[in-house]
Amino acid sequence: MTNDVKESFTSDAPASPPAPAALAAKVRTLAPSMTRSMQRVAEAVAGDPAGCAALTVTGLAELTGTSEATVVRTARLLGYPGYRDLRLALAGLAAQQQSGRAPAVTADIAVDDPIADVVAKLAHDEQQTLADTAAGLDTVQLGAAVAALSTARRVDIYGVGASGLVAQDLAQKLLRIGLIAHAHSDPHLAVTNAVQLRSGDVAIAITHSGSTGDVIEPLRVAFDHGATTVAITGRPDGPVTQYADHVLTTSTARESELRPAAMSSRTSQLLVVDCLFTCVTQRTYETAAPALAASYEALAHRHSPRTR
Amino acid sequence: MTNDVKESFTSDAPASPPAPAALAAKVRTLAPSMTRSMQRVAEAVAGDPAGCAALTVTGLAELTGTSEATVVRTARLLGYPGYRDLRLALAGLAAQQQSGRAPAVTADIAVDDPIADVVAKLAHDEQQTLADTAAGLDTVQLGAAVAALSTARRVDIYGVGASGLVAQDLAQKLLRIGLIAHAHSDPHLAVTNAVQLRSGDVAIAITHSGSTGDVIEPLRVAFDHGATTVAITGRPDGPVTQYADHVLTTSTARESELRPAAMSSRTSQLLVVDCLFTCVTQRTYETAAPALAASYEALAHRHSPRTR
């Protein structure tokens, strides 16, 4: 190899590893040593990383009124092997900047929020609700409820309105692992069924307000008949807890007109229900696992064969 | 439509903007509809974004033991115009992960996990599901669905099993803001009701698998009768989308024996439902607000006087 040093020889560029983020700074540092055209390129790159990342060499050359060669030279000077790598770095930088700003999420949902904001805020709020619920859940109470469920002869679950759906969800799940569970949303039927419960059975009342008469009444009956009673409520001081052996507290997020309490209470209740279900499945794994498998099996043919 | 539709025709890919961050979720959502080779590529991409971003098409093809063509096909399926753009997105993702918080190691739930761990893991997984769903939700489709709902004469919602509860939740909510909505879980009744729908009405099908016949059939009938149809599904390529004017995709978390798919799909579906509800409430605020207030009022007396 002889020594005709061409410009393709990169060893004269600052021997730094491809810069990850501190690109703007690098541009500023190296700007003085750049030629006019290269400065234009560097400026464009530092000014709008995201935009430049979307451009090809030719595109960026045109944008800056220079040539492809100059763009490549600039990329080299900035420490990258070529434009391709500079472009990747720009994409990374853009993504970082993007994720950096996510401010407005904490605000309340307003009537004129764009759709994307609504989605972000709702998701954020529900995440917050989950975190709060998990943090506030009493594992001792949960463990006691799980123990009772694991050996229950029969499980009755009471809930009306939005909580009724949660009750049904729990019932569906428990049925799948072989428990005899039933969700009642009809208060009369709930009470007449509660009479049948006795020691060893479990009754669960789900009410966010903690004071829904239609749910408290059957729980009281179950309690009086000796069943183990559980309350899932957002008001651990509410009337429902009078008749509850174990109380599982759901968290309450701040609500607003566009975000009724039912929304976060449901999220919270469902997490509690999932915890109950999962823990019961753990404790009764020997019987639960085959029961679960069987229920999957039974459902398989309900789907058209499109699955790959 | 005529003859030779080649694979270069990309319009069958989910018409979503190139995902910036929610790529892992997207891979999970789309993985079932991928062929074996493409799954290998997707897996590599989701597993090591940074590493893959450094590879050329050929490199990634070799790494995964496939061909360049397959890599490009995978990129297309994930919603990018080609591999080049996927690569840019990967670089962005890598940068985000790099700068962002730790990957939050989420072990699977084990049979011998203590209760506190189960609670923490469940909460974390559901939070993740929410984030993924929010990131992957197509706001254009959502907006279209909201617009249709806002002016609907009547809304029918189909869902069976766990999705049936979500359907009921949505119906309850819409009823509260004065819409005429009904959730059907009986497939026969659903179809006979669907016949009544016509242009201006809205039919919504909720199915995680995207191939639940009992839900697809009524949606098809509604579609044929000119109603605006919406599908909320985890399989944007499933049969149900054939008859859906608008598709809202729910995210799919990895599942395990102790964490059945029904759990995360429900969380995801509920977020979508909440978004629908909240946005419709925004758009119809004039009539929705008083209706909401009235429903609160009506429920007030169902609660016994607060203790304390």
Added chain:
DNA sequence: CACCCGGCCGAAAGTATCTTTCAGATGTGA
């Protein structure tokens, strides 16, 4: 003032990378 010299610059050739095509391979249902 004309000339020369050295570095800057871009057009175009050259090369790597990405995309598309097409035919063989593979699996699937009748």
Added chain:
DNA sequence: TCACATCTGAAAGATACTTTCGGCCGGGTG
């Protein structure tokens, strides 16, 4: 088992990136 549809990769084709090379412009110098 065969026919059919789908998947797959090799190779051709297109695009984007890199290098070469000669022109241009400025500043010094005889």
